[in-house]
Amino acid sequence: MFVSYKWLQEYVDLSGITPDELAEKITRSGIEVEGVEVLNEGLKGIVIGHVLEREQHPDADKLSKCLVDIGEENPVQIICGAPNVDKGQKVAVATVGAVLPGNFKIKKAKLRGEESNGMICSLSELGIEGKLIAKEFSEGIFVFPNDVTVGEDALEKLQRDDQILELGLTANRGDCLSMLGVAYEVGAILNREVKLPNPAVKTISEKATDYVQIKVEAKEDNPLYVAKVIKNVTVTPSPLWMQGRLMAEGIRPHNNVVDITNYILLEYGQPLHAFDYDRLGSKEILVRRAKVGEKMVTLDDAERTLTADHLVITNGSEPVALAGVMGGANSEVKADTTTVLLESAYFVGPTVRKASKDHGLRSEASSRFEKGVDPNRVRAAAERAVELLALYAGGEVLDGEAVVDTLQVEPVVISITLEKINRVLGTNISIEEVANIFTRLQFETSVDNETITVTVPTRRGDITIEEDLIEEVARLYGYDNIPSTLPMGSSTPGYLTTYQQKRRTVRHYLEGAGLYQAVTYSLTSEAKATQYALETREPIKLAMPMSEDRSQLRLSIIPQLLEVVKYNVARQIDSVAVYETGPVFLSNGTDALPDEREHLAGAITGLREQHQWQGEKKEVDFFVLKGILEGLFAKLGLEQKVEYRQAAVEGMHPGRTAQIYLAGQKIGFIGQVHPTVQKDLDLKETYVFELSLETVFAEEVAPLQYESIPRFPSITRDIALVVGKEKVAGEIESIIVEAGGKLLKDVHVFDLYEGEHMEPGKKSLAFSLKYFDPEKTLTDEEVTKVHEKVLAAVKEKSGAVLRG
Known part of the structure; x- marks a missing residue:
């Protein structure tokens, strides 16, 4: 949410508080301000000028020679390349000495032999993003309304003399997706009064219900629908101040009708939609679920195929809007629109979210409906909108409204004791302080001894339980004011078990020996499930596997490590050394859970040493890997109990493989992968090992003993x-x-x-x-x-x- 500092001042007195100070206070109260942007930072010398004369440049077809009044004693000549510059326009002029974005300084210049004393600017040249500029000015200079005064600060008229606070809102704080919501928050933080708009709408004698009737079939999705009718509307550009505010908030201006609905969305947090009444094609609005396969064209000119999960606004027969997401092209407000039907409704979040997600339409309106709008602002927002339509579009507001209202919303009432608040927060706040905090939040409060009963306004849908109230007290009391306390009671410090210590020792040793830790899937294919297993049992099949390659639980880690080696070698990493500690799964039959045992496996290939200066290279071999294991066993204090015996293991080289025994018990094997397997995997000589870690760690180790340095020769x-x-x-x-x-x-x-x-x-x-x-x-x-x-x-x- 972008918050205009100047706009916010209309609702809360911010005197004595700079934007940066306000950002700090808001952040400390629990809503992170991600940044403060100064819109006119570094810009100066930009005024409103009046183009008195315009003629073609004598030596350039695409340049114009303009005589411009900039409020000084004499008008100045400016050469301009904009295609839409013309006599009589009020424009933004960067005078000689002015500074534009990027520290671009304006100097006197000659363009094709003609003197130029300044620059007539487009909005993009003033630092406004192209996507926020109205279409009519997107490829030329911006033309001000005629009522502006020559020589005035152009940036001030464009609302660029402002600072924007960017709020990083969490999903529960949808109430701050509006200027009024932020005003309530800031008013509570600063303990200052919040001034709300007070719409005064003059209506004519005609009734809105004579023009339109509302029917709602999907009352669960749309319990409240309000329609206002405004006649004799003149569609023109919206006031300059409104355009400036919309652009500062990241919304592109269109025309006065559409801009007013967007302005109310930002002010009240209530999305509105304006229909061209004459293009609706009927006097009925029917809100229903879409029919399967039904189609409509939205305002972005894209055809949408609907399903029964989507809520639509129809004229009784065909859709004219995708409810809460985007309007339809067939009822769009255009330059010739004279009668507007204004929709203000309460749509439930999940329904809007479904349509938004299905069609990839993430709009300002949908984001607010998804998080939940204030049901008590639906009518107020409509009143404020028709007030502005009458004021800035010359509209005549029909008396009353067409409405369907089945909404039943009661404020949440929560009681909490002072003792619980202080106990949870570790504070000693008085009952008066707590009551004052809720009053600042404009929550209705009553106190009975030390029990506080709070009636939560509907705008704060995130507060439903006692703990929510405690959070409100904590953040407005000030997290920095909550005292630090040590935990009380007896506790046992955390520690590693012997097994965990040994596992950590194994990992540190192997990484110190140059092996990288790999983490692979415990799921494998049927062909690999039993390969290299230390203990062969029937593999365990998944009932609903993701794929055939991940359909069975592994009995050995080596097949996955060989895939890791293959993957790296295929990417020109020729020397690979990896290990993994992970589970294997041994079946106990169909009616029993499998045994899950932790194994250690490793794989190495390529060079173990390479001295480029001496031109020396040493390939890995059986004894390199055996040496690593011997060092590991020595680290664990088991070197005297380990024995290697030549053996034959399927998938391993018949002459370079050994079984590993610990105190006479077989715990794993080590050796070279069989040449045919290496060839299938496109590998050079590769050596692997696998051990049963549980067996290794279970072996008793004699206490460590030290011996003195020998004094006698051997x-x-x-x-x-x-x-x-x-x-x-x-x-x-x-x-x-x-x-x-x-x-x-x-x-x-x-x-x-x-x-x-x-x-x-x-x-x-x-x-x-x-x-x-x-x-x-x-x-x-x-x-x-x-x-x-x-x-x-x-x-x-x-x-x-x-x-x-």
């Missing part, structure tokens, strides 16, 4: 063992660790040999073993004793022999 021994090709290094490593006891601190594989010097079916695995005692320096004898024990255990349990 001893390293390397061994090369010849074993059968089927033996895996992890199995032998476990035997070594078990046999090494407390002195063996570290074991790792550093070489694999399967060359020509090996007998068939054999291979050589080389291990590095580190021995260390924190209490003393180990002797060779002590290390040899343990080392021989290790060799004996390896030979006995795996058949390995030392390589000669």
